[in-house]
Amino acid sequence: MSEWVSTRLGDVTSQVQELVKVASGTEYPLLGVKWYAEGPFLREVVTSETSKATRFYRVQPGQFIYNRLFAWKGSFGLVGEDLAGSYVSNEFPLFDCDRTRLLPEFLSLHFGQRSVWSYVARVSTGTTASRNRWKESQFNDYEIALPSTAEQRRIVDVMAAVDAQVNALGAEKRRAASLLALVRNAYPEGTECALSSVVSSIQGGKSVQASDEKPQFGEPAVLKLSAIQLGSFVASEAKRLDDLTGYTDAHRVEEGDLLITRASGSFDRVGYATIARNVAPQTYLPDLIWRIQTKPEVCSTTFLAHLLCSPSVRSMITSSARGTASMRKINKALLGSLRLPIPSSEEQSKYVRQCDAVASEVEALDLELADLRAFRSALLASLLNQEIEIPEAYDALLEEVS
Template identity: 30%
Template structure:
């Protein structure tokens, strides 16, 4: 298509690792140096020949129908008598296809190019059209289930975060965290001598393991001798723990101990006075203060929290009789979000295993599946 025939050019691109064909940008035609470009349509097979080693392959969807590409994005149309374009899109996800494409790319830089002839020369498993449609439909059904599970997880998590804000609002009387505690104590560094430190003993919680509503496990443990030779201490079950420093988004996160554990020096344990606050209420209250605590961290190179900052943080305190019910509601939201996330993870694993089996002829979908296809149509 001649660039001179349009006022603007909606460029399409192809994301790495089979991330899809997308509308990259729209530029005035007067800024385009090329005299001609190619128009792509829904169902076209497109790849970026400069990034074939990054699995930059995809199938155009309705959202990019009519977009334009340069000659660095070869586009093809599947022969309807031999292949379903969406099935070709699934082939792009297979490790064997990606390895074959990368092996055929030529050049001396990271941007080794895959020529059109070499792309078309890649050997793939191409079952009959009916089988291709079954595969596309089955994987599509799993994708729909994954999307639904992700949506439930995201919606429930957002509802939980909104509900947390009520604890920080003026709806309830304000108190400092220290006002509702029996003990607030950070951990220490145990002896690193093998005889003192390693082996069976008390779980030793580090800052990166804190962000968990039900902590029952730690990667390392500290022996009785190790405890004696350190300032570490064992916090009781029912304590809320807070990471005072750590990498990434670790700092300020809160967790809940389901069993007694020794604290790493970067973790403070808050033991609630249960006459004043429900133990789970304290956990959720500290979760509501994560952002605030991070903002108050001190230090130039690596800002950290201190005991005084943590126990000086203000929270809202509902009446004691209402706390268990409110905490239970918040727990249910967390459980629902976690269950949906776990389901999505399981479905992604199922999808990966299914795709591997279906694209290598290890398994075929029976013809009886066509009844479902007809019903969906």
């Protein structure tokens, strides 16, 4: 195995600041950088009339970019060809790599690791956690273990092949999810009823201060909002609950419960509904999640769950949400006033079977995608920790294929 050399980034990269003064009548496409190493994206287009900025910095394809404010969230990536001609503010440093020693794609892979984000979070500085910055001087002083550029290229190529599989599977899942939305939206006609007339209760949880630590199996836990996805339940999204004061059996989540989020910091996530599955014992409801109990002789729980996830009903729910930009909420009166078509029990069962068939395919793809992403993460860590070496024979193989 060849020797990897610990190298200061300032010795193999150079910051680029192509300053452009804002001119009247000119549009400036501004980039942001997504969290979790998902890379740069076109955030907005501004002019001198819509922005107070007096200058921006032009970006070029192939440059490494990060967000100083959210580096601790993994806000790193490479500028792609599709973003040529875009601009950034000074909160988004840009760097060129000395390609004789460091490939930008290899650098991007390195900063795609959660262990690196954790390090950046520890050393970022600011007056508050939300204003923490990882400054350019810290980037320059950061040391990275570098193999030869030939080895870097092998690692980049292997990870690109894995990423292609991740992207293909992700696209397949999105197609299945789109089909599920269509199937859910094709609900049968029925007697239009207020939601309040087909449910026996809408029960809330309890507000509690809990650590972010995940519970061990069997330990009391309270659900996080992220446990409730659109039509799917993530049982592992829970926080350990050290104090059960005020909680009763009425707050406990049971298998098969229909749950709905009554508030969210994200507008389109308000009113997410799902059936609780594989619930760990002693799991409790927080105050931002409701349990809806239907009148079984009128409406089945699974029918209502799929109906609440249909695009047209989702639109009614989100349009009824109230609150601030940082927290949108629905209340029981507004939710209960929603008028929904309630068909016969036979038609409900037929609709549920159709939705469940597609939903099971989406769930299977989701699990496969999660496994593939876990494999990608483990593979990347093993390659960058020199636990796995790609032999030089790989180069000859590529030449034969090409």
